[in-house]
Amino acid sequence: MNLCNPAYVRELLERYSLAPKKGFGQNFLINADIPARIAGSSAMGADPGWGGGYPCDDENVCALEIGPGLGAMTRELSELFSKVVAVEIDRGLIPLLSETLGDCDNVTVINEDFMKLDLSEFLREQFGERPVRVCANLPYYITSPILMAILEGMKPSEKPQVQSITVLVQSEVADRLCAKAGSSEYGSITASVALCGTAKKLFTVSPGCFYPAPKVTSAVCQITLYENGIRDAFEGLPEDDEALDRFVSKVKKLIAAAFAMRRKTLTNALSGISDKSKIEAALERMGMRSDIRGEKLSAADFVKLAQELEKGDEAHE
Ligand code: SAM
Numbered sequence: 001m002n003l004c005n006p007a008y009v010r011e012l013l014e015r016y017s018l019a020p021k022k023g024f025g026q027n028f029l030i031n032a033d034i035p036a037r038i039a040g041s042s043a044m045g046a047d048p049g050w051g052g053g054y055p056c057d058d059e060n061v062c063a064l065e066i067g068p069g070l071g072a073m074t075r076e077l078s079e080l081f082s083k084v085v086a087v088e089i090d091r092g093l094i095p096l097l098s099e100t101l102g103d104c105d106n107v108t109v110i111n112e113d114f115m116k117l118d119l120s121e122f123l124r125e126q127f128g129e130r131p132v133r134v135c136a137n138l139p140y141y142i143t144s145p146i147l148m149a150i151l152e153g154m155k156p157s158e159k160p161q162v163q164s165i166t167v168l169v170q171s172e173v174a175d176r177l178c179a180k181a182g183s184s185e186y187g188s189i190t191a192s193v194a195l196c197g198t199a200k201k202l203f204t205v206s207p208g209c210f211y212p213a214p215k216v217t218s219a220v221c222q223i224t225l226y227e228n229g230i231r232d233a234f235e236g237l238p239e240d241d242e243a244l245d246r247f248v249s250k251v252k253k254l255i256a257a258a259f260a261m262r263r264k265t266l267t268n269a270l271s272g273i274s275d276k277s278k279i280e281a282a283l284e285r286m287g288m289r290s291d292i293r294g295e296k297l298s299a300a301d302f303v304k305l306a307q308e309l310e311k312g313d314e315a316h317e
Contacts, residue, residue, distance in 0.1 A: 003070050033052075037053070043056040056082075067139060075101065085110060132161055133166065134162055151196045159227065165223040166220065188259035200221065266292050267283070
């Protein structure tokens with residue numbers, strides 16, 4: 001069975017009276033090197049190059065795939081991880097997946113909309129305490145919401161159960177996820193991701209590798225979450241867990257407000273959250289001009305700004 005052979009894919013879909021559904025972002029991989037390389041990147045924590053990768057060196061680590069489609073990448077994951085759970089929204093694909101994954105004893109397919117899951121509960125149910133790596137050829141229409149749902153699904157104060165997210169996305173989106181503060185690609189998702197981990201663009205994938213072919217080039221991006229949560233990455237954070245979770249919500253609010261009004265200065269964009277004078281004073285203490293725009297601030301700068309604003313509030317109490 002070669003799930004990436006275009007003739008076989010067409011025959012398989014026809015046999016189940018299916019056709020790729022645009023509404024579910026169905027662009028199936030038809031170049032066998034790609035699912036092998038993505039699954040390998042997830043298992044090894046780095047791009048193995050062409051030819052796939054080695055099994056994950058920790059038997060305890062599991063894989064979660066979003067949108068298995070016909071099962072091409074699921075089969076690769078099944079070779080590299082001791083346990084794989086794949087969540088597929090399209091009910092029509094479930095009988096087909098029973099056939100294509102029938103011999104993969106370590107794979108469980110779940111017919112669900114990933115966006116409707118309570119992620120932390122789902123992870124606990126499926127994997128217990130075991131660490132998880134997420135792997136997906138994501139539907140383009142829902143890439144950012146899915147990434148945000150994963151990142152938001154974990155408490156900043158806790159060691160994240162998800163160790164990494166390896167995803168095939170539009171190349172432009174991969175650039176945005178990995179962008180430097182101040183660049184034109186930098187946005188709220190970049191800063192939000194940087195609060196949780198580091199993102200790296202691994203390799204590009206041309207439209208001809210998919211059926212049907214999308215109009216744009218794609219790329220694989222890997223987000224490696226901070227091993228012990230946000231405390232690994234930023235200084236001066238609250239020691240108390242609840243206080244830390246509250247503090248990170250404030251940072252996220254700052255990021256959302258700063259990018260909701262990208263053209264405004266940061267001081268104006270944040271005027272609904274704090275007094276202008278306090279924001280200006282906080283920026284001054286950070287050595288930043290009061291007319292700076294939010295897109296110039298890195299995640300670390302947003303953390304510092306939240307700390308300075310709290311200091312300003314305490315001084316007024
Ligand atoms: N993994 C397959 C591959 O690489 O060939 C298919 C990738 S295709 C781009 C995206 C897959 O995600 C489809 O199978 C689609 O039905 C599924 N999907 C779309 N939205 C979903 C959602 N909200 N929850 C779970 N699966 C979803």
